[in-house]
Amino acid sequence: MLDIRQTGPNDWDYVSEGGATIVFSYRGPARPEFSDTVLRLRKVPLHQHNSAKEKSSPGDADKDDPIIDFQTKCLQKVVPSQYLPDLQPVHLEEAWLKDLSGLQNHRRPQNRREVDGIDLERKKGVLATDLVKGTCLSVEIKPKWAFLPSPTHLSKETKSVKTQTCRFCMHSYLKVREGQEAATDYCPLDLFSGDRDRVANAVSGLWKAWVSSNGSINNLKIFACGKAVGPSSVRRMLQDQDPSRSDVESIRQAFVTALTRSLLASPVLNILSVLQRELDPLDIEGLAQLCQRAGGSPSSQLGARCLALPDPDISDWVDFLNTYTSRDKLQLDHANPSLEHLKYYMLAYLLSATFKDCSIFVRMDLLDLSRPNRSEESSSSITVVDLEPKPMQKLAMWKKLDREIAQTYALEVPVTQRKTCVDAQLPQLG
Numbered sequence: 001m002l003d004i005r006q007t008g009p010n011d012w013d014y015v016s017e018g019g020a021t022i023v024f025s026y027r028g029p030a031r032p033e034f035s036d037t038v039l040r041l042r043k044v045p046l047h048q049h050n051s052a053k054e055k056s057s058p059g060d061a062d063k064d065d066p067i068i069d070f071q072t073k074c075l076q077k078v079v080p081s082q083y084l085p086d087l088q089p090v091h092l093e094e095a096w097l098k099d100l101s102g103l104q105n106h107r108r109p110q111n112r113r114e115v116d117g118i119d120l121e122r123k124k125g126v127l128a129t130d131l132v133k134g135t136c137l138s139v140e141i142k143p144k145w146a147f148l149p150s151p152t153h154l155s156k157e158t159k160s161v162k163t164q165t166c167r168f169c170m171h172s173y174l175k176v177r178e179g180q181e182a183a184t185d186y187c188p189l190d191l192f193s194g195d196r197d198r199v200a201n202a203v204s205g206l207w208k209a210w211v212s213s214n215g216s217i218n219n220l221k222i223f224a225c226g227k228a229v230g231p232s233s234v235r236r237m238l239q240d241q242d243p244s245r246s247d248v249e250s251i252r253q254a255f256v257t258a259l260t261r262s263l264l265a266s267p268v269l270n271i272l273s274v275l276q277r278e279l280d281p282l283d284i285e286g287l288a289q290l291c292q293r294a295g296g297s298p299s300s301q302l303g304a305r306c307l308a309l310p311d312p313d314i315s316d317w318v319d320f321l322n323t324y325t326s327r328d329k330l331q332l333d334h335a336n337p338s339l340e341h342l343k344y345y346m347l348a349y350l351l352s353a354t355f356k357d358c359s360i361f362v363r364m365d366l367l368d369l370s371r372p373n374r375s376e377e378s379s380s381s382i383t384v385v386d387l388e389p390k391p392m393q394k395l396a397m398w399k400k401l402d403r404e405i406a407q408t409y410a411l412e413v414p415v416t417q418r419k420t421c422v423d424a425q426l427p428q429l430g
């Protein structure tokens with residue numbers, strides 16, 4: 001296995017981070033094993049008590065990151081490997097990580113630095129294909145939920161809102177109400193529609209949120225030549241950065257056109273949409289009803305039996321993916337789900353959640369305003385990242401959040417003002 005000490009901490013440059021992971025790109029002398037890779041490291045809260053730490057991760061520090069097995073043994077069965085980054089484990093060392101943290105911590109956003117840092121105790125990290133490197137534009141989109149739920153198992157209170165307004169748009173309403181940032185002009189159902197105008201509309205909505213949040217919204221990140229671009233530095237997205245020849249509106253238009261074209265040329269959004277929908281045929285409401293039948297305890301959120309189930313391990317996931325992908329898939333009657341298939345439905349929901357929360361990287365040429373149609377000739381590629389397994393304990397949280405999202409929207413937004421989100425895969429009435 002590769003050892004990170006074969007490189008120096010100053011060979012790595014901060015790229016970006018999420019809630020759980022921080023990512024650095026290799027910028028050292030040419031080395032086939034490390035050039036073109038990023039280093040993904042786990043983070044820990046700054047003031048985590050030792051007792052909590054032991055409880056949450058017994059022995060985790062020495063294990064390979066589960067994302068590697070999950071991707072190579074399971075996800076590659078449903079997402080062709082050309083759309084996934086290469087992942088491999090790498091040995092870490094505490095002193096090396098401390099040096100890296102000392103060199104790079106100032107480059108992290110202030111709000112992140114205040115709450116967490118690199119987990120210095122981990123013995124293994126992940127090397128992944130560097131998706132921002134090179135003289136190109138890398139656009140990262142977190143598309144979120146691709147579909148409207150089937151009405152079959154929805155309650156009286158939620159059915160009309162959940163079949164009209166998508167989960168993302170209702171969640172955005174709740175976030176704004178709670179004072180958080182949200183991409184209120186973006187609807188994922190437009191992005192996943194396959195229709196040029198609707199996809200362009202979705203990309204415009206993402207751009208608007210990116211500008212108004214000063215680049216901090218998590219649904220759109222832009223990198224040019226390996227570095228994050230902010231709304232005040234949009235000219236860095238251009239091949240020719242001559243300020244006299246570029247205004248922000250022309251750059252926005254060129255971005256929307258080029259990104260829309262790349263998204264439509266790739267099957268990736270369709271793959272994600274099909275997986276999300278097929279793996280969540282009951283909605284969390286239908287799954288909760290099934291769990292309650294199993295637990296025989298209608299008072300508990302999800303039924304005692306479901307709450308007691310351990311997280312799936314890699315062999316559970318392999319079995320599940322084998323069943324899901326087998327030609328003679330289980331003959332499931334989603335309108336009348338059987339208790340016998342409870343575990344299948346639970347794992348399917350967890351996996352659907354992974355695809356609802358992943359991101360995609362679109363790599364394209366830098367924009368060329370003097371030749372706006374040039375991108376018709378140029379190539380682009382799309383890669384899916386952040387495909388992490390979700391834990392069982394999330395099921396109860398999702399049920400609660402789903403109720404809060406739908407009920408708040410139903411109660412507070414008058415029928416005439418509710419958004420109508422169009423699911424392109426469903427027949428449209430009228």
Ligand SMILES: O=P(O)(O)O[C@@H]1[C@@H](OP(=O)(O)O)[C@H](OP(=O)(O)O)[C@H](O)[C@H](OP(=O)(O)O)[C@H]1OP(=O)(O)O
Nearest residue numbers: 018019020142171218353354356357390394398401
């Ligand atoms: O529930 P959601 O839709 O808000 O998604 C969470 C994300 O929030 P978002 O609304 O995309 O800003 C959230 O994203 P942020 O940390 O807010 O950037 C996480 O991705 C979270 O997953 P996990 O708990 O880290 O495994 C996500 O939780 P999951 O629901 O995917 O478990």
Ligand SMILES: Nc1ncnc2c1ncn2[C@@H]1O[C@H](COP(=O)(O)OP(=O)(O)OP(=O)(O)O)[C@@H](O)[C@H]1O
Nearest residue numbers: 016017018019020021023038128129130131132386
């Ligand atoms: N292979 C890659 N190449 C370049 N940059 C990457 C790569 N993978 C991730 N990143 C960057 O690092 C960021 C954090 O990675 P990731 O989304 O996997 O972290 P996370 O903590 O799991 O996120 P979240 O909180 O959204 O679940 C990404 O948003 C992206 O900007």
